[in-house]
Amino acid sequence: MKSTRRFFHRLFHSATRRAEEERLREEIAEHLALQTEENLRAGLPPVEARRQAMLKFGSVEAMKQDYRAERGLVFIENLLGDLRNAGRSIGRMPRLAAVIILSLAIGIGVNTAIFSWIQLMLFEPMPGVSGASNFLLVEPHSETGGYPGASWLEYRDLQTQVPALRNIVAFQMVPFNVGERGKTERTFGQLVSGNYFSALGLKPAIGRFIRPDEVERSGTELVIVISYDYWQRRFGGAPGAVGQKVRVNERDLVIIGVAPEGFQGTTTPLKFELWAPATLMPVLLGGVRDLDDRSTRTFSLIGMLRQGATREEAQAELTTTMAQLARNYPEASAGIGGEILSFWESPRGPQRLMMSGLAILQGVMLLLLLAVCGNTANLMLARGSTRQREMAVRMALGAGRWRIASLVLSENMLLAVLGAGLGAAFAVWGTTALRLAPMIGAFPILFQTRVDEFTLAFAILLGIACGLIFSAAPAVHLAKLDPQEGLRSGSNTPPRSRARKVLMGAEVGLAMVVLIAAALFLQSFRTAHQTDPRFHPDGVLLAAYDLSGRNRDDASEREFAARLLERLRSLPDVEAAAIATNVPLDLHGIPARSFTVQGRVRTEPGQDRAIFNTVTPGYFKVMTIPLLEGDDFAEMRDKAAPAQAIVNEEFVRRYLDGADAIGRSIQTRAGSFAIVGVARNSVYDAFGEPAQPAVYFSYRDIPASQGEIHLRTRSGLETTLASEARAVLRDLDPMLPLYDVRTFSQHIERNLFLRRIPARMFVVLGPLLLGLAAMGIYAVVSYAVVRRTREIGVRLAFGATSGRVVLQIIRENLGVITRGAAIGWVLAFVISIHAITKGVVNLPVFIGVPALLLGVATLACWIPARRASRIDPMVALRYE
Amino acid sequence: MKQKTDVLQGTLALMVLKTLDVLGPQHGYGIARRIEQISGDLLAVNQGTLYPVLLRLEQEGAIASAWGASENNRRARFYRLTREGRKQLRVETQDWEQTAAIIGRFFEAKAEDLS
Numbered sequence: 001m002k003s004t005r006r007f008f009h010r011l012f013h014s015a016t017r018r019a020e021e022e023r024l025r026e027e028i029a030e031h032l033a034l035q036t037e038e039n040l041r042a043g044l045p046p047v048e049a050r051r052q053a054m055l056k057f058g059s060v061e062a063m064k065q066d067y068r069a070e071r072g073l074v075f076i077e078n079l080l081g082d083l084r085n086a087g088r089s090i091g092r093m094p095r096l097a098a099v100i101i102l103s104l105a106i107g108i109g110v111n112t113a114i115f116s117w118i119q120l121m122l123f124e125p126m127p128g129v130s131g132a133s134n135f136l137l138v139e140p141h142s143e144t145g146g147y148p149g150a151s152w153l154e155y156r157d158l159q160t161q162v163p164a165l166r167n168i169v170a171f172q173m174v175p176f177n178v179g180e181r182g183k184t185e186r187t188f189g190q191l192v193s194g195n196y197f198s199a200l201g202l203k204p205a206i207g208r209f210i211r212p213d214e215v216e217r218s219g220t221e222l223v224i225v226i227s228y229d230y231w232q233r234r235f236g237g238a239p240g241a242v243g244q245k246v247r248v249n250e251r252d253l254v255i256i257g258v259a260p261e262g263f264q265g266t267t268t269p270l271k272f273e274l275w276a277p278a279t280l281m282p283v284l285l286g287g288v289r290d291l292d293d294r295s296t297r298t299f300s301l302i303g304m305l306r307q308g309a310t311r312e313e314a315q316a317e318l319t320t321t322m323a324q325l326a327r328n329y330p331e332a333s334a335g336i337g338g339e340i341l342s343f344w345e346s347p348r349g350p351q352r353l354m355m356s357g358l359a360i361l362q363g364v365m366l367l368l369l370l371a372v373c374g375n376t377a378n379l380m381l382a383r384g385s386t387r388q389r390e391m392a393v394r395m396a397l398g399a400g401r402w403r404i405a406s407l408v409l410s411e412n413m414l415l416a417v418l419g420a421g422l423g424a425a426f427a428v429w430g431t432t433a434l435r436l437a438p439m440i441g442a443f444p445i446l447f448q449t450r451v452d453e454f455t456l457a458f459a460i461l462l463g464i465a466c467g468l469i470f471s472a473a474p475a476v477h478l479a480k481l482d483p484q485e486g487l488r489s490g491s492n493t494p495p496r497s498r499a500r501k502v503l504m505g506a507e508v509g510l511a512m513v514v515l516i517a518a519a520l521f522l523q524s525f526r527t528a529h530q531t532d533p534r535f536h537p538d539g540v541l542l543a544a545y546d547l548s549g550r551n552r553d554d555a556s557e558r559e560f561a562a563r564l565l566e567r568l569r570s571l572p573d574v575e576a577a578a579i580a581t582n583v584p585l586d587l588h589g590i591p592a593r594s595f596t597v598q599g600r601v602r603t604e605p606g607q608d609r610a611i612f613n614t615v616t617p618g619y620f621k622v623m624t625i626p627l628l629e630g631d632d633f634a635e636m637r638d639k640a641a642p643a644q645a646i647v648n649e650e651f652v653r654r655y656l657d658g659a660d661a662i663g664r665s666i667q668t669r670a671g672s673f674a675i676v677g678v679a680r681n682s683v684y685d686a687f688g689e690p691a692q693p694a695v696y697f698s699y700r701d702i703p704a705s706q707g708e709i710h711l712r713t714r715s716g717l718e719t720t721l722a723s724e725a726r727a728v729l730r731d732l733d734p735m736l737p738l739y740d741v742r743t744f745s746q747h748i749e750r751n752l753f754l755r756r757i758p759a760r761m762f763v764v765l766g767p768l769l770l771g772l773a774a775m776g777i778y779a780v781v782s783y784a785v786v787r788r789t790r791e792i793g794v795r796l797a798f799g800a801t802s803g804r805v806v807l808q809i810i811r812e813n814l815g816v817i818t819r820g821a822a823i824g825w826v827l828a829f830v831i832s833i834h835a836i837t838k839g840v841v842n843l844p845v846f847i848g849v850p851a852l853l854l855g856v857a858t859l860a861c862w863i864p865a866r867r868a869s870r871i872d873p874m875v876a877l878r879y880e
Numbered sequence: 881m882k883q884k885t886d887v888l889q890g891t892l893a894l895m896v897l898k899t900l901d902v903l904g905p906q907h908g909y910g911i912a913r914r915i916e917q918i919s920g921d922l923l924a925v926n927q928g929t930l931y932p933v934l935l936r937l938e939q940e941g942a943i944a945s946a947w948g949a950s951e952n953n954r955r956a957r958f959y960r961l962t963r964e965g966r967k968q969l970r971v972e973t974q975d976w977e978q979t980a981a982i983i984g985r986f987f988e989a990k991a992e993d994l995s
Binding site: 032 | 913927928931932934986
């Protein structure tokens with residue numbers, strides 16, 4: 001108690017030093033006066049009386065020292081003193097300080113922004129849901145390594161058979177056409193299990209949520225929950241919205257409630273507007289039988305651990321259950337196990353893309369920050385060496401080495417903390433901008449970013465770490481200084497410093513690694529544009545239609561597609577037209593399904609799987625995928641031909657060992673199909689993917705209610721076709737909207753959206769790093785040159801040309817730079833061979849980047865060298 | 881060396897407290913005079929050492945100080961004992977007496993007493 005009270009007193013007094021000092025002075029004066037009077041009374045002469053009083057009091061200065069030590073905290077006083085000193089010292093170098101603070105702020109700001117993102121993905125993966133990070137993913141996991149999702153029936157089984165998890169929730173993303181006929185709007189919603197809202201612990205803004213019994217009774221409860229934003233947008237937040245009907249996929253659904261503000265669904269970073277009972281699926285999606293089909297795995301599952309249960313228990317139960325399901329339903333579940341994963345470990349979908357992108361970004365940005373630190377250390381070291389004399393004087397006057405080091409440290413810390421503060425401001429600004437930026441794309445994306453106390457702590461921590469990193473070298477350097485040496489040298493010229501050169505080399509090496517990484521990243525992204533997807537997306541227009549909810553059957557669907565194609569092909573600008581159920585390079589991928597093919601006996605357990613796409617005749621012409629063998633599908637209205645399939649090269653290689661494919665039959669759940677052709681491999685899910693086996697079926701055999709229209713233009717201006725296509729469709733069915741009209745390039749572009757974010761950041765990062773490296777080199781060389789002014793003067797006086805002087809300075813520094821660059825280059829080379837390109841070396845990058853870097857480095861050397869060489873020898877010799 | 885000042889400071893603090901207890905509010909010089917009178921030599925050399933001790937006691941809350949007028953009407957800082965200081969004085973007096981008693985007994989003890 002006593003000591004804490006005293007501590008606070010002292011802390012306080014550290015700040016109010018001046019007033020205290022005054023009080024003590026007065027007290028001493030008073031004391032001496034009283035003693036002198038006493039002495040006078042005792043009969044001493046005035047001078048002697050005063051002298052005796054002073055003697056009796058003792059050394060005033062020593063006492064003051066004691067007094068001060070008692071009064072404040074010496075440590076804090078020193079610190080405050082150092083900080084004042086640091087402030088002054090920074091004030092003396094405003095430009096250098098600005099450069100340092102700004103570069104630190106950029107480095108720290110970027111890192112903080114990314115950290116805030118990652119942190120939210122980790123701790124609050126579902127905006128609006130508190131404790132969302134406690135949810136675990138329940139992911140079926142196929143033996144081939146894929147994560148196919150769960151079927152509805154599987155979900156029902158897992159719900160009861162994994163007791164370690166309570167409240168397993170199922171949801172699935174679906175497109176909805178909302179609104180009256182003719183003016184429908186396309187939006188995305190989730191089909192959810194009955195316990196969805198209760199398990200997430202949500203409270204409706206108004207109304208109520210979907211009840212479990214409404215999901216239990218299949219397809220009879222036409223209810224829907226809308227998002228807060230949708231409520232505000234469409235109903236102006238009126239409470240009367242509850243009970244109103246909205247038309248969704250041609251069905252009237254009753255709004256029963258509004259989700260709380262901020263809730264955007266359970267697939268970050270996507271934002272959903274509507275939630276309907278999962279069992280409405282057949283009603284809303286035109287009679288799909290997914291609810292009864294174990295092999296249609298379209299649901300995602302999440303659940304929370306029961307009180308006291310461990311993740312291991314849940315995993316064990318899941319494994320047992322999945323094994324049992326695999327035994328009971330071999331055709332749908334063989335070879336499929338299950339995994340319990342944390343939310344951020346999501347193995348598929350947008351979460352996965354986000355998380356891996358962010359992790360890479362954070363790593364690279366930390367490297368950038370390290371480079372900034374190196375740079376700053378270099379600048380401070382260069383500056384520090386001009387202060388050797390000052391430090392020597394301080395040491396000679398009795399400052400300890402620790403005091404000298406702490407002087408330097410506090411100066412750097414002040415810079416670092418200022419940088420961190422500014423960086424945090426950048427992060428706040430950046431994340432706000434990101435959140436407000438409109439996200440154009442096929443999917444409504446809403447990034448939840450926020451800067452909270454964790455993030456700020458991270459920024460400050462980074463700042464302190466940076467400060468320590470870039471203080472270390474200068475502090476050690478100065479503390480090792482011999483005061484006599486420092487004073488005797490009698491000039492302000494800094495001595496040679498190996499540390500600076502090593503730092504410069506290291507920095508160049510780091511810049512090399514990051515620049516090469518950036519270039520590789522950028523190039524892989526550009527290859528994503530430029531590599532041949534093995535079909536021609538240019539000049540193709542895509543548009544979707546959906547007959548769901550109509551009175552229709554296979555025959556009418558087939559007829560609709562046939563008529564639509566006839567009309568479209570008759571348009572003068574259309575070179576070829578086709579309809580397909582799936583479009584390659586979609587964000588969500590094309591489904592792979594199981595089949596058996598005649599002439600193949602599978603030896604290992606499980607099933608053969610291939611990508612399934614159902615297309616109309618003419619599809620291969622639109623896509624310009626050549627048929628290597630056989631012919632295109634029979635015409636749509638051909639009633640005679642048997643059911644047909646076309647497979648790709650990879651299918652033949654993998655499942656038929658390259659044997660003749662034509663004429664063999666494929667068995668799927670939909671029936672038996674005869675292979676009539678072999679198509680060339682093309683890209684299905686992602687650029688650069690390994691070849692995937694694929695089977696194409698014909699719309700003639702398996703008509704579908706939805707279709708993606710593919711139109712190839714004659715003119716190459718595919719956008720002009722949109723209105724014509726719309727007119728055709730309106731002609732055929734005035735109530736049917738044509739939605740999601742886009743060029744194939746746009747389609748690809750959209751789906752690369754998430755991948756593009758890191759690529760864009762690299763574009764910014766690369767030049768930034770190059771600039772930093774150049775700055776570092778410039779600083780080192782210009783200080784070295786100043787140090788050698790006299791030497792240069794002598795050379796010039798003895799007849800050296802300025803060109804020679806410049807050349808020599810560049811050569812000396814370039815030696816160090818080249819060594820650093822070479823180390824970085826080798827490092828990047830090894831990493832790239834082992835990790836990224838797997839043996840393929842990207843020569844332009846590995847030659848171009850070093851060339852650029854060395855070019856910039858030479859320039860950074862040349863500028864100060866040239867300045868030095870222009871010096872007048874006479875001036876240089878008088879310099880000291 | 882350090883230990884010596886510590887001991888001195890400790891005893892000095894006790895003396896200050898006792899002085900203020902007996903005489904009531906006093907300025908620094910008054911306290912110094914009083915201690916000097918009673919202790920003779922101890923403080924004769926360095927009256928200045930009193931001030932750090934006063935400060936320390938004030939920070940601990942044992943004494944409080946305020947400006948006032950000295951006997952010859954000059955501005956002087958007067959120290960007075962607080963309630964807490966009185967308590968501290970009581971405790972420390974007790975401690976001191978106990979310590980002194982023990983030490984005293986040690987000095988009185990003869991060889992045969994210990995065998």
